Amino acid sequence: MNASDGQPRSLLEGSRALRGAFAVGLLVAAALAIVLLFLLTQATGNRELYERNYGRLFVLNMVVGGVLLAVILWVAWRLISRLRRGRFGSRLLIKLAAIFALVGFVPGLLIYVVSYQFVSRSIESWFDVKVEGALDAGLSLGRATLDTLASDFAGKTRAAAAQLAETPDASAGLTLERLRDQLGATDLVLWNASGQMIASAGQSRFQLTPERPPPQQLRNARTQRSLAVIEGLDDPGLMAISNARIKALALVPQPSWGLLAETRFLQATQGIPPALVANAIAVQEANREYQERALARQGLRRMYIGTLTLSLFLAVFGAILLAVVLGNQLARPLLMLAAGVREVAAGDLSPKPALQGKDELGGLTRSFADMTHQLADARAAVEKSMEEVNAARARLQTILDNLTAGVIVLDAEGRIQDTNPGATRILRAPLAAREGRKLAEIEGLEAFGAAVQQRFDDYLNDRSQSNLGHWQDSFELTAGPATGGPANSVTLVARGAEMPGDARLLVFDDISEIVSAQRAQAWGEVARRLAHEIKNPLTPIQLSAERLEKKLTGKLEEPERAVLAKSVHTIVDQVDAMKRLVNEFRDYARLPAAELKPVDLNALVQDVLHLYAREGDAASASQVPVRADLDTRCPPVLGDAQQLRQVIHNLLQNAQDATEGRPVREVLIRTQWSEPAHRVRLVVQDSGIGFPEHILKRAFEPYVTTKPKGTGLGLAVVKKIADEHGARIDLKNRTDNGVVQGAQVSLSFAVAS
Incomplete structure (x- = not known):
């Protein structure tokens, strides 16, 4: 659990x-x-x-x-x-x-x-009054019965004592035996006035010291002639029944012949019937308990x-x-x-506890646990299927995200439904943020979107006749102005096809590099042939002109000689210009392969700037100054020092030429270290008039220039060297509130590992 x-x-x-x-x-x-x-x-x-x-x-x-x-x-x-x-x-x-x-x-x-x-x-x-009265009556009855027995026994004892009046002490024993039988007593004892036993009959004969009557009883018997005492009722339990007895004490009369005879007392003992004793004790105990409980x-x-x-x-x-x-x-x-x-x-389908009882509630919990287990298994199967679908979708999305080609899914009206990063990179427009809008409504892509929509319409109308599953075409557009980036001419090759649900798939690729490479290759071939075909006749032309001037200088008049000298000078100057042009074409065509080694770009920039400083000392005051802003954090980059020096020199020379005659005369060269991208960027900015739109699109092609005397090979050489170094190069005009403030060329180099 x-x-x-x-x-x-x-x-x-x-x-x-x-x-x-x-x-x-x-x-x-x-x-x-x-x-x-x-x-x-x-x-x-x-x-x-x-x-x-x-x-x-x-x-x-x-x-x-x-x-x-x-x-x-x-x-x-x-x-x-x-x-x-x-x-x-x-x-x-x-x-x-x-x-x-x-x-x-x-x-x-x-x-x-x-x-x-x-x-x-x-x-x-x-504790009712009747109960209490009954107990009192019973207790009184018992006492009266015992008192009657005692009185009767006392009378009999006094009569027996009278029979002992004439009996002397010596023969008293036999008389006592006879009297005991008459009285039914258990014991008879004859005492004198001092408490000494004279004779006895019954149990007292076997006792060495019979119990004497108390003196008080003797005095009472003397005055009352007889008395009876009930003993043993206060003993506990069965002892009271066995020991209960009546003791009677009677005065023996004096004989008539003995005036001076000693006073004697007859003591008789008789047992009380056990039933009577038990009843009396029961009544007494009941009354005592009743009184105790009443209290x-x-x-x-x-x-x-x-x-x-x-x-x-x-x-x-x-x-x-x-x-x-x-x-x-x-x-x-x-x-x-x-x-x-x-x-x-709440979505928790983990195993649930169940009761093991045999009643219906226990069975219900077990059924619920089984149902939850089945739901968990079903959800696990669904989740596994969804994971497989998501994995397939992720693989497809990964493929789309890493495609160099751009992919756009459009609806029937040309609205963007989905894009991949390749499309954003090629068109240089935030397409992901424009989903739901028509491609023809995105700034900078109006013509491209309209052309694509027209091409889809033509394809769908002619599909039944052509039997093709797609259409393919090439487009030329300017990418970048919508995002503020450099405006470059982009050549696209696009393919369109119909998707399920009336959707349309547009796949395109940027072939600008291929076209540029083809143009560069063509220009290299042209340069090589021009260098070969043009350079050879230039030297004979120059030598022939100089020979003519030498032969005819002393043979002509002054006016004709001046014309000759001027013409020969013109021929020589133009031949030199043609040689320089041919040499530049030759250098462009024969640019050696770069030998990439770790190079300190900051040190290389400072080395080139020293040359410009020395040139500035000897030049006129109109020389355009160069200001450096170098990032000391820049690590070494992979490059060919000689070719990179040529790149820096060409960019600085172009920047100075563009800034010549401007109110703000300054050229800035800057290096920047981008740690997230792990690249070093070289930027050259001028304060000129910038590039015209038609030049900006083809600035890196040979013989494309804004200079009256330029060959247009400077940026072409820079582009070719940048390609050799695997560097990214960008060209754009710097603007402030829509006003061009100059041009900027930037190159991004990979650092040495």
Whole structure:
């Protein structure tokens, strides 16, 4: 899963976290509920335990309630924070959580209210007046029964004591055995006034130190003649049933024959029936517990209500956790689908997560993931096809961009639809910026555009007869004025063809260099023949004229001699001029091949300028000055130093000749280093009248000149040397607000690597 699956991944991680939180919370809640229920049960069944642990139970209830409330608030805060952050699906989760929480809270609240009322009324009903009266009556009945038994046993003991009045101490033991059987007592003891045992019958015979009656009982028995005491009822549990007994103490009457006889007491012990003891103890315990609970019923009520409240918190907590988990279980597939749909709508067809469940929502996520995968495969196939088409188009565009020929696509009305850089370079017009306009409406190309449109019309009209798939023709036009560049005559050979969609393809090439080379070759051949055919007869003509002057000088009169001298001088001067012309043609035709070596162009310019400075010292004040502006950053160029010196000399000489007689008399020679183009440029500017339009188009052809006495070979030689050096040469007039300010010739040389 990539980065684009961040939101589905967060949903999965969030669901795992919520499930973990729900499981932990459920276990904690269940454990706390069991512990508190156990403590509550123990406390309600044991008043002492309840009173002893009430504070702890209360604190524990508050802590558990606070923890549950904190968890509920934390869950609510998480949901609200998700909503505020704009997390996708937050509203749905909150809605589902609210629904489930409401479903769990409302029944819990109803049960809580009912239970609260039930507990309150039940606790109050436990302590009803009738119940309390019944317990008091039962307790009184038990006491009355025991008192009756004790009184009856005390009377019987007093009667038995009367039978011992005439019995001496020595024979008292046998009498006690008989009396024990009559009374049904478990033990009889005869005590004297000082608490000493005289005789006994029953269990006391086997005791070394029988329990003596307290002195208070002896005094009471002396005054009341008899008394009975119930013992053992306060012993715990089963011991009270087995140890419960009635002890009766009676005064033995004094014998009539012994006035000074010692006072004696008869103590009789009889067990109480166990059933009666058990019932009495039960009634007593019930009454005691009833009174204790009656005193602690407010605390018990608070305990039950606190337990109910805690149970409500547990129910609400469980309902909210269940709501979040179940809501997340229901919303997670929908949120995954919604997030996936948004990503697909945004163009992201990366693999989407799917649930592995067997229900319909899980199947829906798997189907959506499969659909996304199929869409991704289809888009990959389309993209691959588009890449192939774009690659083919790029290859075609690369071919068109690197063609030396110009290519223009026109519509049926001659509007430009597409061009390549070659067309802009050849026509020297920004054709790419003129798309949508007619070719005949572009400045400088009006005649060319009209001729091309006419040629297409003729071709389409005659196509059925000629059976040709294209037409071909040559055009002569002046390129450059529209862009402010040098106006040069350009010879084009163009071919036109029809394209699908009623479009027209125009392919053309600049053959000006070929034509110029052919003309240069032709002029070279002419120069070679002229040098050969004309130079040979010039020397005999000059010698013959000089010989005639020498032979006839002394034989003619003064007037005829002057005419002869003037004619011979004219013949010699013209022959010299013809020789110079022939030598120039010979030099143009026999220009040697350039030997390209690294040359410092600045040093070469300065060397030539030294010659002009020396010439200026000896010349008149009318000599045109030459100013140099040399770029010190210029690296060495590839060139032939001798031929480049000739180029500089020819350009400076032409510039001085053009500036002669002008108000501003200055010639500027400048070098420039173009780092982006990696070339060095040599520029020569004059302040003359510039070149006429018809001369500007053919300035580099031999015998094309504006000088009255010029041969027109200067720029032709410069052009030929520039071609030998692979340099680009440009010629243009310098203008200021449409006024010609002079001419400029520039050459661009490649630097030495």
